[in-house]
Amino acid sequence: MPWTQPQGGGLLWGGDWEYEWLRASLQLMTDTFAELSGFDLVSLNVVEGDELVSTVNTEMRAPGTIRGEPLTADQLTGMRFPMAEIYELLAKADDWGHFRFVPKDRLGVYDGTAWVSERSYGDEPEAWHAMHTLIAPLHNSAGQMVGLLSVDQPTDGKIPDAARRALLNRLAAQMENAVLNALAGAQLQERASLASAVHDLVQDAASETTVEGIIAAVAEPLAEVFALEGAWIRLFDAEMPTGIRSAGGAVGLPEDPLLTVATHVVAPRLLERGLATVIGLHQEVNADTEVVSVEHVRAFLRSHGLGSMLFVPLGAGPRCIGSLTMVRGPEGNPWREAEYLAAIGLGLDLGAVIAATHSLAQEQEVVRDLTQLDAYKDDLVSKVSDELRAPLQSIVSDLEQFGRPDGRGTVAVASMQAKAQQLNVIVDHLLQLARVADPNHPLDRRPVDLGALVEQTCDRVSAVATLGQEIELTLPVEPVVVSGSGVELRLMVDNVVRNAVQFMPYPGTIAVSLIRAGDDAVLTVADEGIGIPAADLGRVFEEFYRSSDPAARDLNGTGLGLTIVSRVVFRHGGHLEVTSATRRGSTFRIFLPIAD
Numbered sequence: 001m002p003w004t005q006p007q008g009g010g011l012l013w014g015g016d017w018e019y020e021w022l023r024a025s026l027q028l029m030t031d032t033f034a035e036l037s038g039f040d041l042v043s044l045n046v047v048e049g050d051e052l053v054s055t056v057n058t059e060m061r062a063p064g065t066i067r068g069e070p071l072t073a074d075q076l077t078g079m080r081f082p083m084a085e086i087y088e089l090l091a092k093a094d095d096w097g098h099f100r101f102v103p104k105d106r107l108g109v110y111d112g113t114a115w116v117s118e119r120s121y122g123d124e125p126e127a128w129h130a131m132h133t134l135i136a137p138l139h140n141s142a143g144q145m146v147g148l149l150s151v152d153q154p155t156d157g158k159i160p161d162a163a164r165r166a167l168l169n170r171l172a173a174q175m176e177n178a179v180l181n182a183l184a185g186a187q188l189q190e191r192a193s194l195a196s197a198v199h200d201l202v203q204d205a206a207s208e209t210t211v212e213g214i215i216a217a218v219a220e221p222l223a224e225v226f227a228l229e230g231a232w233i234r235l236f237d238a239e240m241p242t243g244i245r246s247a248g249g250a251v252g253l254p255e256d257p258l259l260t261v262a263t264h265v266v267a268p269r270l271l272e273r274g275l276a277t278v279i280g281l282h283q284e285v286n287a288d289t290e291v292v293s294v295e296h297v298r299a300f301l302r303s304h305g306l307g308s309m310l311f312v313p314l315g316a317g318p319r320c321i322g323s324l325t326m327v328r329g330p331e332g333n334p335w336r337e338a339e340y341l342a343a344i345g346l347g348l349d350l351g352a353v354i355a356a357t358h359s360l361a362q363e364q365e366v367v368r369d370l371t372q373l374d375a376y377k378d379d380l381v382s383k384v385s386d387e388l389r390a391p392l393q394s395i396v397s398d399l400e401q402f403g404r405p406d407g408r409g410t411v412a413v414a415s416m417q418a419k420a421q422q423l424n425v426i427v428d429h430l431l432q433l434a435r436v437a438d439p440n441h442p443l444d445r446r447p448v449d450l451g452a453l454v455e456q457t458c459d460r461v462s463a464v465a466t467l468g469q470e471i472e473l474t475l476p477v478e479p480v481v482v483s484g485s486g487v488e489l490r491l492m493v494d495n496v497v498r499n500a501v502q503f504m505p506y507p508g509t510i511a512v513s514l515i516r517a518g519d520d521a522v523l524t525v526a527d528e529g530i531g532i533p534a535a536d537l538g539r540v541f542e543e544f545y546r547s548s549d550p551a552a553r554d555l556n557g558t559g560l561g562l563t564i565v566s567r568v569v570f571r572h573g574g575h576l577e578v579t580s581a582t583r584r585g586s587t588f589r590i591f592l593p594i595a596d
Helices: 020-037 083-091 162-206 211-225 257-273 294-303 337-399 408-437 450-464 486-502 534-539 561-571
Strands: 039-048 051-057 064-066 069-071 080-082 100-102 133-139 145-154 230-235 243-249 277-280 283-285 308-316 319-328 446-449 469-474 481-484 508-517 520-526 575-580 586-593
Touching: 020 039, 020 051, 020 145, 020 162, 051 083, 080 083, 083 133, 133 162, 145 162, 162 211, 162 337, 211 230, 211 337, 257 308, 257 319, 277 294, 294 308, 308 337, 319 337, 446 450, 446 486, 450 469, 450 486, 450 508, 450 520, 481 486, 481 586, 486 508, 486 520, 486 561, 486 586, 561 575, 561 586
Parallel strands: 469 508
Antiparallel strands: 039 051, 039 145, 051 080, 064 069, 100 133, 133 145, 230 243, 230 319, 277 283, 277 308, 308 319, 446 481, 508 520, 520 586, 575 586
8 A cells, every 4th residue: 555655744733743652762862962973953854745844953052043033942842844845955055964054155055944053163164054954764674765854953063073973973874873763663653543543433333223323423433533624525325325425524515526435436446456645735645637637636625715625435355335535624633644544444444334234224225115015915814805705605505595485595696606707806806916017027019098097997997887877088189199018008997987987876976088298198087976985095006905084884896996006107107196075075186207
């Protein structure tokens, strides 16, 4: 996992010290170097992003100024200098080994930004001058510059000769090793501390039962562990709920199209390589410039009042399920390697928890569906048994009438024929319901002239309406064509019209109309029948549901007609509306999409 940024500054200085033992250790090294080297002022500076931070300094034996203002050692500590100026200074220097020497005449025009001692050393050629610069870059094993040792105010007032230069170089080499070891120890301690904090954070999140609960649980500790201004979790796995969720902080949600697109491309690439990305106003690590412009991201950060972002893929094993974006304000510390590595681990662990929680929720939903299906099956079996038992018992009773001398056998035969027909209707409706309710039964879509189908149905039902019910049909001049199964749509119209006839057991008018309303065909069937009690309106489409109205219970019916209607409508992408009042009739409206 490559990390291209020098380390140390953020760990050492940010207004407060992260590890007091490290500060004390570096201070002791600096004071010891001053005693052995013969320089009163020794300053240890650490690279932090694209700045050099004055970290620890010896006490000044002589005053100095910066930007024309008096400055003490304590005031010097914590000051920041652009690394670009340091590199420019090194380019002008004489190479003394570890140390680099820049005589005053190479500094050019003094701009007042450097620290200048007020001690005077005379005019001899070998005399030290307040504008001379003697610095030793400190490098890690990868050759990255991690710090800078600066010395001033020689006790003998002279430019070091060859022998003293050799001593300085030996001391600088030892100082470099000591500083690197101290920083490495602090970084190991920081990694352990972050790893423990991340582990606790993930453990707390793992106890949640929803993705939303996980995000809420990690919000506050995430901001605390990583010193964040805010964070966002974006889930874009096809199997998971998509969108951006805030994970703490006061920063508003980003609405940048380029960043939104980039996360879908960058996150999987980073996960595959085991990396994360840092982009800040003064920092850049593993930026995927093939996908996203660093300057665009920096413009985004500026527009939101931010200083940097750490972008981490969320992974469930090899599968990328989203991303975690953590941001700091413009005054926040640059990201350190320990934080970078901890964030990568967090992305893997948190991603696994989110994926597992989502999978568990899906499994629980399947269990609920299966439980409901099992209860539905039991309820349906019970209702079918009840519906079949009544006519069968009547048939058995009629059979007992055969052979009686009073001639009741003839009446019994007629009764059995009626009950057998009722059983036949129930079986037909059950078969129809099984067909339209089967999700594996394909819907054979073809253009269907709904007006012609409605007209045929009304003619057929009118012929068998025996109690004086009249059907008034209103159709548009132009054909109303929908896409679907002609067989199923015929069942739908037949059942909704027959329902109106059945529940108006006296002379009256049934108004049937078909219109085109926008992108929908609207079929309306309004009767003047017994109506439906308000308490029953929500259940009229349930299988075998019987109204609480005694007048409705006295009418023969299978209790499946409206169920078939609702299933057909659903299969064809439509919806239903029903309004009714007891003894004032019912109105059913069916909305189906017009064929393209």
